Amino acid sequence: MGKNIANTTHTFFFCDGGSCQKAGGEKVIRAARAYLRNNDNWNDTHTIKTRCNGRCEDAPTCIVHPGEFWYKELTPEKITHIVKGHIQNECPLETELLYREGWEEQVSNKEIAPIKPKPFEFKSDEELGDCLITRGFSSDQYLYPLFLFLLEKPEGVTLQLPNKPHLAFKDINAVNYSKEFTLELQTKTDCLEFFIAAVPKENKELQQLKISSTEYFYQKETTKTGIRFKNKFGKTLGRIEFDSINTEAWQYCTKIQLQRLTLDLSQL
Numbered sequence: 001m002g003k004n005i006a007n008t009t010h011t012f013f014f015c016d017g018g019s020c021q022k023a024g025g026e027k028v029i030r031a032a033r034a035y036l037r038n039n040d041n042w043n044d045t046h047t048i049k050t051r052c053n054g055r056c057e058d059a060p061t062c063i064v065h066p067g068e069f070w071y072k073e074l075t076p077e078k079i080t081h082i083v084k085g086h087i088q089n090e091c092p093l094e095t096e097l098l099y100r101e102g103w104e105e106q107v108s109n110k111e112i113a114p115i116k117p118k119p120f121e122f123k124s125d126e127e128l129g130d131c132l133i134t135r136g137f138s139s140d141q142y143l144y145p146l147f148l149f150l151l152e153k154p155e156g157v158t159l160q161l162p163n164k165p166h167l168a169f170k171d172i173n174a175v176n177y178s179k180e181f182t183l184e185l186q187t188k189t190d191c192l193e194f195f196i197a198a199v200p201k202e203n204k205e206l207q208q209l210k211i212s213s214t215e216y217f218y219q220k221e222t223t224k225t226g227i228r229f230k231n232k233f234g235k236t237l238g239r240i241e242f243d244s245i246n247t248e249a250w251q252y253c254t255k256i257q258l259q260r261l262t263l264d265l266s267q268l
């Protein structure tokens with residue numbers, strides 16, 4: 001039988017994302033779990049590994065509930081004090097806190113400014129001609145939501161893949177992202193694949209297929225907007241085009257994918 005979670009007094013959320021792993025997060029998690037086991041707290045506490053908590057600069061990180069206690073730069077020694085403090089005295093280890101409820105801002109020595117897309121700039125592009133273009137984000141945390149949005153709002157959206165006929169997005173019935181690296185677009189007769197998750201460095205074939213660059217553009221000649229996907233070697237893997245600058249999907253792209261970047265047509 002599993003734990004009776006109704007008895008849980010404390011939950012520790014340990015980040016298991018890439019930066020925290022590199023910074024020794026696994027040793028921290030093991031130390032916390034060993035402490036809980038040896039002090040007879042195993043059955044009334046819970047430890048959970050999470051993906052990135054968005055504070056990689058402070059890795060390894062952990063969040064403690066109840067309360068809203070965020071800890072930074074953890075080591076096995078620190079986490080043992082932290083776990084003990086919360087369980088025995090409900091007392092956080094203030095010196096190691098990144099944030100707690102009620103603070104106006106987090107306390108970090110390693111603050112990194114958020115990465116934002118650069119403004120659109122004019123370019124004479126081999127494929128697109130004269131255009132305004134910028135680069136968005138290419139991680140699956142951006143691309144999966146993008147494809148889901150386009151599935152919901154397909155009006156005026158066309159998919160162009162090398163050596164395939166153009167496909168209206170309204171003919172796509174489903175977007176699946178259940179495989180390790182691959183997002184699938186399902187049509188009545190076909191299943192189109194996009195590689196959107198990090199693929200092994202040594203696998204040359206997958207490196208060729210992985211989307212590593214996502215560019216958003218406005219074409220001067222056609223007045224169309226769109227997205228171009230490339231691999232890390234600069235080869236175009238596909239394009240999405242929007243009929244006009246006013247399509248709901250393009251507006252979504254500038255607001256969500258490009259974080260409210262404006263397109264200044266006077267640059268053309």
Ligand code: FES
Nearest residue numbers: 015017020052055
């Ligand atoms: S990987 Fe842990 S906070 Fe980002």
